[in-house]
Amino acid sequence: MIQLKNDSISAQDTIVLASASPRRSELMGLAGITCAVVPADICEDVLPGEQPAEHVERLSREKAQAVAGKVPGRFFVGSDTVVVLDNRIMGKPKDEAEAFEMLTSLSGRAHEVITGIAVHDVTTDTCISQSVTTEVLFKNLSDREIHTYIATGCPMDKAGAYAIQGGAVHFIRSIRGSYTNVIGLPMTEIYELLQSMGALPDGGENVDR
Numbered sequence: 001m002i003q004l005k006n007d008s009i010s011a012q013d014t015i016v017l018a019s020a021s022p023r024r025s026e027l028m029g030l031a032g033i034t035c036a037v038v039p040a041d042i043c044e045d046v047l048p049g050e051q052p053a054e055h056v057e058r059l060s061r062e063k064a065q066a067v068a069g070k071v072p073g074r075f076f077v078g079s080d081t082v083v084v085l086d087n088r089i090m091g092k093p094k095d096e097a098e099a100f101e102m103l104t105s106l107s108g109r110a111h112e113v114i115t116g117i118a119v120h121d122v123t124t125d126t127c128i129s130q131s132v133t134t135e136v137l138f139k140n141l142s143d144r145e146i147h148t149y150i151a152t153g154c155p156m157d158k159a160g161a162y163a164i165q166g167g168a169v170h171f172i173r174s175i176r177g178s179y180t181n182v183i184g185l186p187m188t189e190i191y192e193l194l195q196s197m198g199a200l201p202d203g204g205e206n207v208d209r
């Protein structure tokens, strides 16, 4: 569980996070970004021939736009996370058997976690999106470890059937890239995107040290 700090940054105009993910709203709170939270209900199927980065960017835009204009607010944030192994896109497992199959295939191997982020500004009717990739290396997992983890119920609402911030923390040998990207929202990139669109105050000149 991520502890929220109470040092929120005031947004210039209201930000709405179009998400049902408790992790995403916790990360926004951790970064001090005040936002309303409204889930977006969209179809998350992969289109024929769609590449993983294209897929998560499209879904993040669709999530932002599904909520935009329906509730008060100016900047609507959407996001989508998938796990990619050998060009196979893994979303959330549909049942325990699929969770077992996903975790078995991730065992002992490196994979990518790709998150799409989009911000839709209803005032200017512009939507900017991007994707961020993190490489994750799993240790070898025994069948028993996988069954024990699945029995916790934790894998079922997570892409690739695991949570780096939860019971799978000891499965991870190394990561390269953004940690918050794996949990569902790359915070450096979302913060910069919101700043570039005028949704958050500019931080001033960056200093090379």
Ligand SMILES: Cc1cn([C@H]2C[C@H](O)[C@@H](COP(=O)(O)OP(=O)(O)OP(=O)(O)O)O2)c(=O)[nH]c1=O
Binding pocket: 018, 019, 020, 021, 023, 024, 039, 040, 044, 063, 079, 080, 081, 082, 083, 092, 113, 157, 158, 159, 160, 162, 163, 164, 165, 182, 183, 184
């Ligand atoms: C790989 C990984 C994924 N996840 C989560 C992030 C996302 O919540 C989820 C992927 O599903 P998503 O469809 O991206 O998100 P969601 O359905 O939970 O929420 P919403 O669409 O309403 O925003 O997997 C973790 O929490 N930890 C991890 O280590």
